[in-house]
Amino acid sequence: MPRILTGNRLETGDVLWWNGSDWSTQIKDAVALGEEGDALVARLVAEERINDPVLVDVTGEPGAYVPTTTRERVRASGPSVRADLARGSLSTEVI
Amino acid sequence: MYRYDQYDQAIVDARVAEFKEQVGRRLRNEITEDQFKPLRLMNGLYLQLHAYMLRVAIPYGTLSGTQMRMLAHIARKYDRDYGHFTTRQNIQYNWIKLEQFSDLLDDLSKVEMHAFQTSGNCIRNISSDQFAGAAADELADPRPYAELLRQWSTLHPEFSFLPRKFKIAVIASDTDRAAIQLHDIGLQLRKNDAGDLGFRVYVGGGMGRTPIIGKIVRDFIPVGQFLSYSEGILRVYNRYGRRDNIYKARIKILVTELGIEEFTRQVEAEWAQLEPLGLDAPQAEYDRIIAQFSDPEYDLTATDTLDLSDPDFAMWVAQNVHAHKQPGYAIATISLKPKRGIPGDASSAQIDVIADLAEKYAHDEIRVTHSQNLVLAHVRKADLYALWQALDAADLATPNLDLVTDIIVCPGMDYCTLANARSIPIAQNIAAKFENNVAEQRDIGELKIKVSGCINGCGHHHAGHIGILGVDKKGEEAYQLLLGGSGAEDASLAKILGPGLDENGIVAAVDKLIAFYRTARSAPEERFLDTYRRLGPAPFKEAVYG
Amino acid sequence: MDNQDQSAVAGAPSPALDDTPALLRFRDDAPFESPIAPLADFLGGGNFAAVRVDPGENARDLIPHLGRLKLIEVAFPKFRDGRGYSSANILREAGFTGEIRAVGDVLVDQIGFMRRVGFDSFAPDAPLDPGVVQATLDRYPYVYMKSADGKTPVWALRHG
């Protein structure tokens, strides 16, 4: 199962995904990571600029990954009860 | 209500400066997140699913119009235009940025507010009765004592690294509107045979993983000594509360493991050491604070006549308005449980409206209730109709206080990192079946449904007549059904009725429970809870699972 | 700042050359540097003038012996474990005027509270930034409640 990297930006708390070279606030930009993902997490933990960096399991295709847990789907879409605050690239419908 | 003097303001200003400096050190990477986390938690700042969440303290749930308007300003400027009122009479914002937090604290401190000790293993915001100072059944206003506790517990040097959080509630009537028996310390003001004022002291109540009803450690502590007595309780807890297991760290576990007799003996022994040290504030300080909670200048010509010819207004009065101790006045509760709403949420615009109405009609005071509603405590009956019309225009006049749609709900998995399941949609789906028919809701009568998204129990599910608890069932959201809890003076803990259910199943189960209750009650006045207590779980279980 | 050894704060604490953590002291007498007995050994009858109290140990056991103690070390293996605050306060309430030293995971954000409950020296595992220490200790002009440091609570200031 593909894994993508997510975390929250220290300064803003924003939910972020790793697009291969930088962070994005849209899950559609996320890239699947292999072994290098674990090394990246270790580096981020040591750097202390991204809170709670973690690799999460997803299904689907590049550009349309959907996390396997409700929790991560909520993080990706926004609160299911506030469609007006949705992040954009993943509909609250998928929760 | 209480106003800061130069000392209070100087302490808040210093605390704000201290936290700004701590934020600066974190942003410059001079401290790690592990070191910073307890510091930010002591300022009510959590990292949640979507962003930082901030919990602002509303001491004993009382605030002025100016303070209320500041809460709207915070929502507008630093958040997404809404806030969430909580069961401990605070407000939470869900989309806060750390880099703006210093400015936010500055704004709050301009109106004598802050976020200290709204989280972390310290003494939290003191809660109280939302009808304090207005209720016909109270002995005295409990809030001066809550304020004394607030000051005593603010930046307490010995008790800022307790085994776990510590929550205190104070009331002054036999009707418990603050769930004192479900707090770490619950204080009930009373008179002894000699006519002196003092407190009955409950210790070791709480919800969460191991719900327990508080026990009486002392039937009467004179008001003049309740601070040193509290110090004694806290010291025993700080020294002997468990620190090996976070789930056993609350004082309720210590009280249970020692037994109430031994725990009481230790507290009394500790208090004997502490009492002579002069820790209690002097009478002059009591008098100063009590004076600030004196009655507003009532209109002595106000009358009790009320025109109830508008049926919608009459319905709201019947359901949301309570008797006031002053002739010609009433207590109005503003429901934050509108149709299709999120329980406890209010938009900036609504918060502003309420601030204006409080200034215009309610002697500039607003209260937050533990059931996530708001109260205008001193309204002339003659003004009720105008007030109701203004509330109605802002979708704030839902006549459902204590009814089936007045549901307490924690944020659940829509916001909270600790959640197992969503709780808000469950409440919305339950309410959807009843919200268009107030007459039916009123026929069902008082029914307290409480929903938590995980075992921490922020939604008070253990104190629900019907409690619902979100659990994780192999990665799927599932819900346990509990019955028979109460957070009032007849406190009891709800018990699990049967196997967990999915989202649709739980909503349908509540329907079945209510249908069964309506056929089984002995009289229309018998509440759901009382029918349950009379009949026991078996027929209710049969109704849901049979 | 009352009664403190300015040099310890103002001068950058010299990085420890050996394993001994830099000592931050707020006393005028010379530091006591000799064997510090674990509480059990001390109570077992050894002839010590310094003792160490770990979290979970009862500081009140020392009360009969305070007269012959110069230094009581209170250990903080983890800063989140606040039992040591009660230990220090209890010792001061019992009249102990010797040195009470906080040792271990002692962070700058805690030392204001520690000073209040009666600690007057600090041996933190990681050196503290003296500027931040100074700012922390100078921060609060008033306090709400009495504690071992004898500061006047605001209720007393309000009513003179």
Ligand code: HEM
């Ligand atoms: C969304 C962020 C929140 C987090 C992370 C959080 C966390 C927790 C945790 C961990 C506990 C269990 C503590 C224990 O048993 O030792 C707890 C209990 C509680 N929380 Fe929350 N909570 C949150 C929001 C809320 C909200 C929104 C409310 C009010 C609606 C609330 C009210 C309570 C209450 C009343 C308890 C029970 C206290 C007791 O056990 O006596 N919390 N919370």
Ligand code: SF4
């Ligand atoms: S009960 Fe659980 S899910 Fe709900 S707010 Fe509390 S910690 Fe979060």
